Amino acid sequence: MRLLFLGPPGAGKGTQAKRVAANLGIPHIATGDMLRQAVSEGTELGMQARSIMERGDLVPDDLVIAMLVERISRDDASTGFILDGFPRTIAQAEALEVRLRDEGLDGAVVIDVDPEEIVRRISGRRVCANGHVFHIDDAPSERGEICDQCGESVYQRDDDRAETVRNRLDVYRRQTEPLLAFYRERGLAMHVVDGVGSVDSITDAIMARL
Numbered sequence: 155m156r157l158l159f160l161g162p163p164g165a166g167k168g169t170q171a172k173r174v175a176a177n178l179g180i181p182h183i184a185t186g187d188m189l190r191q192a193v194s195e196g197t198e199l200g201m202q203a204r205s206i207m208e209r210g211d212l213v214p215d216d217l218v219i220a221m222l223v224e225r226i227s228r229d230d231a232s233t234g235f236i237l238d239g240f241p242r243t244i245a246q247a248e249a250l251e252v253r254l255r256d257e258g259l260d261g262a263v264v265i266d267v268d269p270e271e272i273v274r275r276i277s278g279r280r281v282c283a284n285g286h287v288f289h290i291d292d293a294p295s296e297r298g299e300i301c302d303q304c305g306e307s308v309y310q311r312d313d314d315r316a317e318t319v320r321n322r323l324d325v326y327r328r329q330t331e332p333l334l335a336f337y338r339e340r341g342l343a344m345h346v347v348d349g350v351g352s353v354d355s356i357t358d359a360i361m362a363r364l
């Protein structure tokens with residue numbers, strides 16, 4: 155199954171996409187995670203992406219497309235995948251369409267959350283270097299500043315600071331939201347799920363839709 159997860163930053167795409175991918179036995183491919191890894195490894199791509207990501211802007215299409223196309227060409231993605239955070243622009247969606255050709259996509263999961271809740275979620279979000287995600291009010295690490303899953307330290311992403319969140323939401327509205335119409339026009343199955351509720355209940359709602 156080849157699925158996309160769409161929705162604003164902070165909607166819980168990453169959390170849900172990981173769980174659904176594990177349930178379906180297909181890889182979870184998150185361009186944000188891949189880019190953060192490139193930044194922490196100090197690769198050429200990471201050096202180009204770093205300051206763009208800190209501002210909450212989008213990394214140039216050609217760089218992200220090349221990275222994604224390479225990733226979905228690996229063996230583990232041959233029978234399906236979940237894309238989380240890609241495509242984020244029409245140009246990326248068109249490149250994906252060309253790459254997948256006849257195979258196409260099986261559907262998109264759209265997680266719906268209102269903007270006020272998004273700001274609350276993102277400003278309280280904390281992560282560790284291994285990508286475990288917490289929230290200071292909703293889901294704190296049991297070990298406080300230390301990740302209770304792997305022992306790394308827990309910190310706030312640079313782009314989760316309040317001043318950057320507003321820009322990310324603007325970028326989402328301008329560049330990514332038009333993808334909903336793009337895929338509707340193409341007749342892709344769109345599974346819209348309410349992103350407010352317990353993590354388990356949202357996963358159940360997505361699995362039921364699929």
Ligand code: ADP
Nearest residue numbers: 163164185186207210211212213218239240242
């Ligand atoms: P969120 O969904 O919370 O905004 P991500 O981890 O998906 O976070 O993305 C973080 C940042 O990585 C984005 O703000 C952007 O700078 C960059 N990024 C991730 N995916 C893409 C993409 N498909 N195209 C361009 N930039 C991207």
